Amino acid sequence: MTVLCVITPCFNEELNIERCYLGVREVLSNLANPIEYIHLFSDNASTDSSVDLLKKIAASDSRVRVLVNSTNVGPFRNIASALRNIADEVDLVIPMIPADLQDPPSVIPEMLEMMTDGNSIIYGIRKNRQESRRLKIARGLYYRLLSRLGATAPPAHAGEFMLITRDVAEFVNSNNEDHPYIRGLVAKSGYPFDVVSYDWDQRKVGKSRNSWMDLLDQGLNGLVKTTRTPARLAIVFGILIAIAGFSLAFITLLLQIFGIGDSARGIPTVLIAVSVLGGTQLVFLGVIGEYILDIHTKLHSSHPVRIVERINF
Secondary structure (H helix, E strand, O other): OOEEEEEEEEOOOOOOHHHHHHHHHHHHOOOOOOOEEEEEEEEOOOOOOHHHHHHHHHHHOOOEEEEEEOOOOOHHHHHHHHHHOOOOOOOEEEOOOOOOOOOOHHHHHHHHHHHOOOOOEEEEEEEEEOOOHHHHHHHHHHHHHHHHOOOOOOOOOEEEEEEEEHHHHHHHHHHOOOOOOHHHHHHHOOOOEEEEEEEEOOOOOOOOOOOHHHHHHHHHHHHHHHOOHHHHHHHHHHHHHHHHHHHHHHHHHHHHHOOOOOOOOOHHHHHHHHHHHHHHHHHHHHHHHHHHHHHHHHOOOOOOOOEEEEEOO
């Protein structure tokens, strides 16, 4: 029988954990085609009663497994750590279903049905987001930017709520990145995929831990991990600035030779130096950035997440 592993990363989610557990259990226990499943909670060193609650649930249900990290390593590293600790018997994985159930478990049966059509990835697409207009606009611009830059990225508005095969999970794990962009790594795997759309609900209980700075960090991480275009644009921009600088320097020099203009002594020299050196620096920074990105691609030195407690393993 197929074994599914559902991963729920959590941090200070004492108000949502039981609701999440019951929601996933209700959906997966009533499938038309029954499967075995494991619900893996990966706790990010919560400071509330989350861990105690998880222990209580795990004691009553052997399908629930718990990892407790020594420190808060952030959402993506937490999910990546859980992926590396899925059981050997697992065939399918949902890398993330949030404790607040903004990505609803009710979509899972449709994902499982679509997986039988030769797909290895079923992306969950957040069609309608119940969030502020500012955030919707920001997300839309970000996905357009990724598309324009030719990034190897997942479909627009996809998150870590997806269904993937064991092979895809192992591909993600093989990259061994310190700060992984998981949906980007899944897209890079190149396996056949399909999508299922759903409404992304508002958080009903508790407060989100994601600030604007967290979202910005995640967005920049995704941009750097999926395309080299920004560094190459820096080279082009630097070359254009350098050409403009050299042209301005040449014109300024001619004006000085023929005594045209009344600029103060020394100003043309400073203008020439700043224009030429500034443009040249931008060019070389772009070139250096290319080499750094190449090194970054090949050497993802990873500092493993230290897990202090494992329950039901």
